[in-house]
Amino acid sequence: MKKYDFIIAGGGMAGLSIAYYLTQSTLRDRSILILDREQKNRNDRTWCFWEPGEGPYESILFRSWDRVEFHGTTLSGLLDMGDYRYKMLRGIDFYEFMQRHLARFPNIEIRQATVNRIKETVQGGFVIADDEPLIANYVFDSTFALNLSEPENHNLLQHFKGWVIHTEKPCFDVTRPRMMDFRVAQHNDCRFVYVLPFDEKTALVEFTLFSKKLLTAAEYEADLRHYIDRHLDTGPYTISETEFGIIPMSDVPTKENPSEHIIRIGTSGGYTKPSTGYTFRRTQTYLRNLVQNLAQTGKPHRPKSWFSGRFKFYDSIMLNVLENNRYPADDMFTLLYERNSPAQVFKFLDEDTSFGEELRVMWSMPKVPFTMALFSVMRRKIVG
Ligand SMILES: Cc1cc2nc3c(=O)[nH]c(=O)nc-3n(C[C@H](O)[C@H](O)[C@H](O)COP(=O)(O)OP(=O)(O)OC[C@H]3O[C@@H](n4cnc5c(N)ncnc54)[C@H](O)[C@@H]3O)c2cc1C
Structure with missing residues (x-):
């Protein structure tokens, strides 16, 4: 059975990010296997996040803004974000950047395979992928599903449907993304819309809810159409891409280090901010710290204070x-x-x-x- 230094189960956002930070550390020559059941060759999501100054992915950002619009009940208009910028990164640009970067390291192997099992053993973290047994000093797992059903925890979902729309006439101001527009019927939930302009005729319009239950496809679409008709003077438009997503907003206690050789990362490690659903930038910060600690002490833990x-x-x-x-x-x-x-x-x-x-x-x-x-x-x- 082949033994690796690190196996990364799940080569999505967190899996690829940890591989990237490993290549930037003194651990860059270690043997690394990345397993994912998908090829990661589709634009399956778009990440937005705020960040002060420049971050690690400046060269592949799709858009970046220094102010955002907010439309609430008694406040409506542009928010001055100070030193922060609101940034947008397309999934496909991130995956391609990572694939190009990681291909330069002969010690890193990316394999399309389904992870069937991850288990702690005395020799290391044991993985079965497409029926093949594999072992590593440490397994970084981003495939573990959180348990969102325990009653002592709050288990909301952030769910959203978005359309990239193209209009015939110029109607978007590329300098003014709408981060939260609450001018939609709330139905006792939390419901708002993002409008992220790509150019004067193209924007991602996303209808988002924080609630316990999903809507039907027809309900998301009706609300999207209603918002576009009412608050965007688009005229006729076509839809070129759709995005649907569910992000757990949960305070379920998560175990980042369930055992000696297994470390959960990304959503699986509880990296999502429960009250907002934002995950991208936290994952980058957490994994940079984790890799730094691993390189310095040999322990794959993220240093945390009790406070x-x-x-x-x-x-x-x-x-x-x-x-x-x-x-x-x-x-x-x-x-x-x-x-x-x-x-x-x-x-x-x-x-x-x-x-x-x-x-x-x-x-x-x-x-x-x-x-x-x-x-x-x-x-x-x-x-x-
Ligand atoms: C549509 C969408 C939009 C989002 N937008 C934002 C945003 O704007 N800002 C933000 O901060 N967060 C956002 N999030 C939340 C979060 O940032 C993403 O979900 C992020 O991709 C989480 O990273 P991850 O590595 O934990 O999971 P993923 O990126 O989903 O990676 C997990 C990987 O594991 C693979 N996998 C799972 N099970 C197996 C298995 N058994 N065998 C092999 N492979 C497996 C999957 O194919 C996947 O590639 C969004 C989420 C979604 C779904």
């Missing part, structure tokens, strides 16, 4: 407010951006704030619903 655990608690409170509909979501997000600078909100959501800054952001939220949510979270998480 950083407070952010999970904030996430649970926010999920509790949303899940129990304790306050209208469109009003809540409006207050967040009305009472805090967008840069401060991004810093808070990136978990880069000091405790004092966090108290200021939380103080800007409606007191009664958030206090009720706090007690509810304590009851659910501690009493069970």
